[in-house]
Amino acid sequence: MTQRAIEVDTLRKEFKSYSSRSGLAGAFRDLFTRNYKVVPAVNDISFTVNQGEMVGYIGENGAGKSTTIKMLTGILTPTSGKIIVNGMNPHKQREQFVQTIGVVFGQRSQLWWDIAVQESFRLLKKVYKVTDEQYDDHMNHVIKTLDIEPLLDKPVRKLSLGQRMRCELAAALIHNPPLLFLDEPTIGLDVLVKLKIREFLKEINEKYNTTILLTTHNLTDIEALCDRVIMLDEGSIIYDGALKHLKENLGDGKELQFQFLEKVDLQAVKALTTGMPVKWALDEKEHIFTANVEDHDELVSMLIAKIVANYKIKDIKINETSTEEIIRNIYEKGAVEVG
C-alpha cells in the first residue's frame, strides 16, 4: 500500500576539480597541463523513502547533502546510478517532474524581491497551473496556519527573515506537492518562528500525507519532526534508520548531577557507591558532583536511593546524552555500529 516517494540506487556524483601548482612556474605549467582530480561528492548511495515519511538528511558541511538534494530535484545530473522520484526521472522529465515537488532553499529566495508577496504567489500559481478552486481551498489554509495574511501586500524586500521564510514555505506549497524538499529551512530564525514552521510541517504531513526531506544543522528540528534520519559523511551514508534507535544504542548512558546542602567529601561519596559502575567527578567551584552511569534504570534509582539516604540534597539533575553529542561522537569515530 505504501508508495515509494524516492528511490535511489547506487547514486554517484563526481566533480572534476583541478589542483593548482604552486608558484609562478607552476601557474604556467597549469596553463598547459592541469592536474585533474575526480572527487566523488556523492559516493554510490542507495535509499528509499516512502510516501508520507519525514526524513532528516544530516551531515557536516561538504558531506554531499546539497548535492544529493540537487540531484533529487533535477537540478544536477548524476554521474551514475538510478533515481526515481515520484515515479519519474528528475533530470530527464524535469519540467513535468517539478510540478510534483516543492523546494525551499533556506538561503535562496523563490519570491520576487520587488513585488508584493501575493503577486509572487499569483505568478507561481500560473506557473504551476493551479486553478482558482485548488488555490483557495489549499492556500487559504496555508496562509492562515503560517500567519502570513498581514504580510501578503508587502514587498518581499521589506520582510524580516522570519516573515520571509514563512512566505517561502507557503510559496513552495502553492501546487500542493506530494513531496517537499527543505534545505536548511530554519537557518537564522528565532525560536517562535521555528516552532511555528515545525508545527506547520507536521500538520501538512498529517493532512496531505506529504513526504518531507529535510536537511538542517539544527538537530532539534530533526528531533521534533523526523522519525528517521539518514546520515551522510564524505559522500557515503553512514547511518539510515530511526532516530530513537540511534539514541538508545549510542547514547553514552546518563549523567546525574547532585548538589548537597552540606559540605561533602568526594572520597566519602565514592566509598558509598563502591561496587557500582559509577564514575564520579566534582566541580570544585560550584560543588556539583557528577556521576556518569550506564543507561540502566535500576542502576540510576539505586544510586539515587543510596545518596539520598546519606546526604541532604539541594538539587538533582538527570541529563541524557544529547543527539548533538551522539552525532559528534559518530563523526569522530567515522562509522556507526548499531547492534
Added chain:
Amino acid sequence: MFYVSMFFQYLSQYIKTRLQYRTDLFVEFFSDLLSQAINLIFILVVFGHTDLLSGWSRDEIIFIYGFFLVPFAVFSAFFNIWDFNERYIVKGELDRILTRPIHSLFQIILERLELESLLGGITGIAVMLYAGSRLGLTIEWYEPILFIVFVIGGALVYGGIFIMLACISFWADARTSLMPMMYNISNYGRYPVNIYNKLIRFVLTWILPFAFAGVYPAAFFLEKKEWYWYSFLTPLIGIIFFVLSVMLWNQGVKKYRGAGN
C-alpha cells in the same frame, strides 16, 4: 498556449515592479530618452564627415545604422543575458529556475525583460525615416511586413550568439570576458561589410553573422539588388542560430554543476 500566457504574466509582473518605483521610472525614462537623442546627434555628426564608402553614400550608411538600432533594441529588451554567468551560475539562481516547470532559458528571458530598451528602436526608425527621405525612398505596402520579419531575424541572430556565449559558463568555471569583446565585434555589423577585407566579411556573414542584423537586411530597403540574396537569408540565419543556441543550452544545463552553499 501556456508559454504565451506565461509571457504576459511575467510582463505584467515586470510592469508592476517598474511601477513600484515611480520616481525611478520617470528618471529612467527621461535619461533613456536623452541618451537616445544624444545617440542620434552623434550619428549625424560622425557620418557628416563621410561621403562615399565603397559605393555607399553617407545617407545610406546612416540608414543602415538606423536599421541596426531596431533589431538591437529588440535583442536588448528580450535577451538581457550578458550577466548570466554572474547572476545565475555564480550566485546559483539557476537552481531556482530549474525547480520550476518552464523551460529554463525561457524563464530567464522572462525574468530579465527590459522593455525600456525598445526606445532605442524608435530612434532607429527615426534615423531610417530621416535618411530614407533624403534618399527619396518610398515605402511599398509589403515593406513594413518585411521590415518586421527582418528585425525579428536580426534580433534572433544576436540572441542566438549571446545565448551561445552564455552557455560557455556551463562548461567553464571562470568568468569569461568574452561578452564585452563580442559587443565590440557586433559593432562591425552596423557598417557595410564590403568595406572590410574578405576574412572579416566571411566571419560577419557565416560565423558571427552580425551583418544580418544590419547591412544585409537594410540593403533590401535601400534597393541594393546585389545584396537581396543576403537580405532574404536574414530570417533563416536568425532561426538557425537561435535553434542551435537553444540546443547548446539544453546540453549545457545537463553540465550545470551548481553553486555550493
